[in-house]
Amino acid sequence: YNHLLRARYKSDPGAPPWKCEPIEIIRVAYETQGGRPTGSDVDFKDTYPAELAEAVKLYFTGKAPEGVAYIQNKIENNPERSAFHQAGKKLRKDITTVEQLYKDGQGELGNNKPEKAAEPFTEALEIDEQLVLGSKGASLAPEQKKKELEKRLSYYRRNIQSDMAAACYARGKDLMDRKDRRQACKVWKLGFSFWKGYTDLLRAV
Numbered sequence: 001y002n003h004l005l006r007a008r009y010k011s012d013p014g015a016p017p018w019k020c021e022p023i024e025i026i027r028v029a030y031e032t033q034g035g036r037p038t039g040s041d042v043d044f045k046d047t048y049p050a051e052l053a054e055a056v057k058l059y060f061t062g063k064a065p066e067g068v069a070y071i072q073n074k075i076e077n078n079p080e081r082s083a084f085h086q087a088g089k090k091l092r093k094d095i096t097t098v099e100q101l102y103k104d105g106q107g108e109l110g111n112n113k114p115e116k117a118a119e120p121f122t123e124a125l126e127i128d129e130q131l132v133l134g135s136k137g138a139s140l141a142p143e144q145k146k147k148e149l150e151k152r153l154s155y156y157r158r159n160i161q162s163d164m165a166a167a168c169y170a171r172g173k174d175l176m177d178r179k180d181r182r183q184a185c186k187v188w189k190l191g192f193s194f195w196k197g198y199t200d201l202l203r204a205v
Helices: 002-011 024-032 050-060 064-076 079-110 114-139 142-151 155-177 181-194 199-204
Strands: none
Touching (some): 050 079, 064 079, 079 155, 114 155, 114 181, 155 199, 181 199
């Protein structure tokens, strides 16, 4: 988005403020496919004890720091919740790790290096899977696991997928413009491995 604004300003400094208009075909497609759930649509009480479910829900909606604070204040610092102290500590560590890996990946994207962002993002998605599916995720077949993750698409997973796809497309296009076809294809395929729903990237691949 920032790249767009900078390029737009260079081409037309006097242009009115950018406004993203709703596109009907995208809205219809979204509704047809059932849409992607928001945090309010997902209840983690079927996966976690009630004492931990709220922290996972905060993480799911992109509020990792609030989730960590909830665990510390409501669970770890509460003697009456001693039965959940160990599980809470692990949950807090996982949430903190995803948040840091997400920031590391975003930093690499900001430097126009999606290839370097892939490693922290991949690790973040692995931990995210464990967080949103809980212990039941280990017993699911790959196809079932994929469907569950589509139903429980966290803030971090959604952004990693879409941001990597967009960044890889832009990086690949730049390489292709410079006649580096092999590297461009490699970067495009990398973005495609994160998310296959980015139309321009799909055409490129």
